[in-house]
Amino acid sequence: xxxxxxxxxxxxxxxxxxxxxxxxxxxxxxxxxxxxxxxxxxxxxxxxxxxxxxxxxxxxxxxxxxxxxxxxxxxxxxxxxxxxxxxxxx
Numbered sequence: 001x002x003x004x005x006x007x008x009x010x011x012x013x014x015x016x017x018x019x020x021x022x023x024x025x026x027x028x029x030x031x032x033x034x035x036x037x038x039x040x041x042x043x044x045x046x047x048x049x050x051x052x053x054x055x056x057x058x059x060x061x062x063x064x065x066x067x068x069x070x071x072x073x074x075x076x077x078x079x080x081x082x083x084x085x086x087x088x089x090x
Contacts, residue, residue: 032075047087051079054087062089 007026013019047054047063055069065085072083 032080038074047085051082052087053082053084055084056086057089058086059089063087 009019009023045065047065051072052065053070053072058066060066065087067086068083069086070084071081073080
């Protein structure tokens with residue numbers, strides 16, 4: 001991979017139609033990350049089912065996020081992937 005995240009392909013196949021297709025898909029997938037997709041971490045914040053995914057629960061103040069298990073991503077104020085969290089319950 002290069003510093004931009006794109007893969008380098010051997011010169012003898014870089015113009016083959018299926019390789020061009022793979023390059024096109026790769027570019028469209030990397031575009032949000034280059035444009036500023038952000039991860040969000042919210043330990044101690046209020047659990048919001050619209051933006052978070054509860055993967056586990058533990059005892060404590062109900063509705064708060066205890067621990068982040070997997071990172072979530074936001075791009076242009078649109079949720080790409082919810083963050084996975086351990087959520088507190090009574």
